[in-house]
Amino acid sequence: SFGFDTATKTYSEIIGNIERDANSAKKYWHFVKVMGRSASHVALECALETQPNICLIGEEVAAKKMSLAQVADQIADSVAARAAKGWNFGVAIIPEGIVEFVPEFSVLIAEINELLAGAKADAFNALPSWDAKYEFIKAGLTAGSFGVFDILPQNIQQQLFLERDPHGNVQVSLIESEKLFSALVKDNLAARKAAGTYNGKFSALHHFLGYEGRCAFPSNFDADYCYALGYNAAMLIQYGVTGYLSKVSNLSKPAEEWVAGGMPITKMMNIERRHGADKPVIRKALVELDGAPFKFFAENRAEWAENTCFTYPGAIQYYGPAEVCDITTRTLALEKA
Numbered sequence: 001s002f003g004f005d006t007a008t009k010t011y012s013e014i015i016g017n018i019e020r021d022a023n024s025a026k027k028y029w030h031f032v033k034v035m036g037r038s039a040s041h042v043a044l045e046c047a048l049e050t051q052p053n054i055c056l057i058g059e060e061v062a063a064k065k066m067s068l069a070q071v072a073d074q075i076a077d078s079v080a081a082r083a084a085k086g087w088n089f090g091v092a093i094i095p096e097g098i099v100e101f102v103p104e105f106s107v108l109i110a111e112i113n114e115l116l117a118g119a120k121a122d123a124f125n126a127l128p129s130w131d132a133k134y135e136f137i138k139a140g141l142t143a144g145s146f147g148v149f150d151i152l153p154q155n156i157q158q159q160l161f162l163e164r165d166p167h168g169n170v171q172v173s174l175i176e177s178e179k180l181f182s183a184l185v186k187d188n189l190a191a192r193k194a195a196g197t198y199n200g201k202f203s204a205l206h207h208f209l210g211y212e213g214r215c216a217f218p219s220n221f222d223a224d225y226c227y228a229l230g231y232n233a234a235m236l237i238q239y240g241v242t243g244y245l246s247k248v249s250n251l252s253k254p255a256e257e258w259v260a261g262g263m264p265i266t267k268m269m270n271i272e273r274r275h276g277a278d279k280p281v282i283r284k285a286l287v288e289l290d291g292a293p294f295k296f297f298a299e300n301r302a303e304w305a306e307n308t309c310f311t312y313p314g315a316i317q318y319y320g321p322a323e324v325c326d327i328t329t330r331t332l333a334l335e336k337a
Contacts, residue, residue: 002229005221005329007035007213008042009316012049014209015091016312019050022089023310027201029079029090029185033178033208036095039286041331042213043095047297048330051309053078054092055301056181057294058101059287065103068148072184076198078305079189083200087308094178108145109170112160115140130158137161153183178206219316220326224255232260252328252336292334 011034018030032052036042040058047055054075061071075092082090099105115137116124127133134157138146149157159175182204192198218226225248233246244262251258269280287294303309317325 002222002226003214003218004041004045005225006216006219006316008045008049008329009219009313010213010216011042011209012046012313013315014207015046015050015052015093016310016314018207019052019091019310020312022091023308026087026089028203028205029088029092029182030205030207031092031094031178031182033094033096033176033206035210035213037097037173038100038284040095040098041285041287043093044287044293044297045329045331047093047301048293048334049311049313050091050093051300051304051311052093053082053090053305053308055297056092056094056098057287057289057297058095058098060289060294061098062101062103063289067104068099068102068151068180068184069188071098071102072181072188075181075185076188076192079185079202080192080198080200081306083198083202085306088201088203091310092181094181096177097172098177099175099180100172104144104148108141108148109160109172111141111145112137112170116161124161130154133161151184152180156180156183176206176208178208182206216316220318221328225251228255228258228260232262235260236262252332254322254326292337293331296334 015032018032022028022030034042034046036058040056043055044057046052056071060066066074078090078092082088100109124133124136127136137149141149149160152160156175156179160170162171162174186202186204189198189200189202228248229246232248236242236244236246241262243265245265245268247261247263249259249261265282266280268282270283271278272281272283273279274281319325
């Protein structure tokens with residue numbers, strides 16, 4: 001989608017700066033949350049650009065039905081392996097909507113939505129203290145979901161009961177998932193230290209890279225791409241081709257080799273259940289676990305997790321060699337390789 005190139009380049013510059021700082025100070029683990037409520041494309045592209053120690057991919061978490069504890073254990077493995085080499089620092093990239101991909105957390109969210117449906121929300125909000133609300137929650141959740149709820153840090157527990165969306169549901173985007181996982185990792189490491197299997201130091205810093213990523217000056221690629229899409233849309237209108245989406249393909253090549261065309265919007269539609277009725281919608285494009293970008297990441301992440309393989313993309317370039325200022329995203333390059 002247009003803007004992806006600009007946003008991921010902007011985030012990758014910042015993450016690269018964080019990596020350089022981490023490698024200089026050598027005493028902090030940085031947990032960086034990036035935008036991506038329903039898919040992990042941004043997190044994956046930033047990982048391909050910067051080679052952090054950890055990058056969580058929500059689609060993989062969902063496919064493997066990983067629990068919060070398993071995800072935390074995966075991060076703690078990297079922390080412990082690096083600590084054994086004397087490196088008590090690192091960088092982890094967390095997609096914004098990661099908790100929605102954790103099956104047990106999705107069940108918890110559904111139960112909370114039911115627990116606070118209708119007038120029950122007023123009764124909950126009228127309770128005088130968090131302790132009273134905690135007992136209300138404990139009585140209203142199943143044992144399995146309460147077990148998940150109970151391992152969460154109190155500030156994350158409270159975030160689950162903040163202002164609801166217009167449909168009365170938990171606003172998952174308000175959950176500070178970067179702080180959630182650093183807290184879970186801290187507890188995991190404390191258990192390892194008690195067992196004598198870990199003897200490092202763990203200090204976490206947190207970052208959230210949000211809308212500022214899409215407020216940068218557009219990259220050359222995005223400027224050319226959006227110009228081409230708009231020009232092409234005007235041509236479709238001029239020739240009376242309606243009901244089509246303006247499309248430009250062959251994007252991994254130089255702009256003069258791009259191919260313009262149109263995609264019938266109806267061909268992109270799937271029937272999905274929305275609010276109790278069948279609706280035609282464009283299906284979300286999730287990270288494909290059998291695609292080349294994820295496969296490249298999966299082949300290299302074990303090395304990145306244990307060693308310091310950081311790369312520093314730097315700022316968006318507008319002038320100079322084409323391979324510097326007109327380079328496409330790693331995702332697109334790998335998909336079209």
